[in-house]
Amino acid sequence: MLDTYYRIWVDAITVERSKKGEQGNWKAFTIIPMSILQGTNLLTFIFLIRIITHGGVPVVLSFNIFRERALNTFLAGALTFFVPFVILNYLLIFYNQRYNDLIRIYRDSNGRLYRKYFLITIGVIVIPLVLRLVF
Template identity: 55%
Template sequence: MLSIYYKIWVDAITQERAKKGEDGKYWKAFTIIPISLIQGVNLLTLLFFLRFFTDIPILFTLDLTRDKAINGFIAGLLVFFIPFVLLNYLLIFYNNRYNKLMNLYPAKDSKLYRNYVLISLGIIVIPFVLKLIF
């Protein structure tokens, strides 16, 4: 299971390095942010499906400001984005581990990364579209 995770990362890194250049400044950020967002979407999808069977909340409430939108945004960041950025940094970028992974898992022309993004977004979009239709 973890090898698929690493293969997706290798594809994403290869794609971003090809766009930004090997020595580009921001290719790491342009790699870690989209994958962390997609992983947050996967968690959101899982929580939506679990909500059908249990009463777990999708977002916890914060009362930092008077504005509910800002509180919801901060709560969303704390649940759906920041944990994945930290996890991905520690698993992929800490001590330049991505170099070892790129040698261990060859890139597949970004097909695996593209399919991961499309499937992840499709799984959450399809139920909403079906709900609108029916």
């Protein structure tokens, strides 16, 4: 499973490097979308658990730091679905330029694997939302 994770990352890195160039900010354009997709996968998983348990599991943590509810919800969502994946991805992929070793080990598939991961992730979140609206 970790093998597939690394293959998707190598594909994403290759795609972004080819767009932005070696000196560009390709790292940010790689880690941010991948972390958002992984957070979307976690959100999908939590929605499925909520459907199975009939709403017994909260979707996000609740904070009361700001007066505005929208700011509290945004902060809770970012701390639940984005920041942990940025930290994890940085440690697994970018720390000590580990991505260079991964690129040598795994071949890229010209963006096909990255594109499939994106489409499957977005497609899977639609199914629980539609089921929630129907039932």
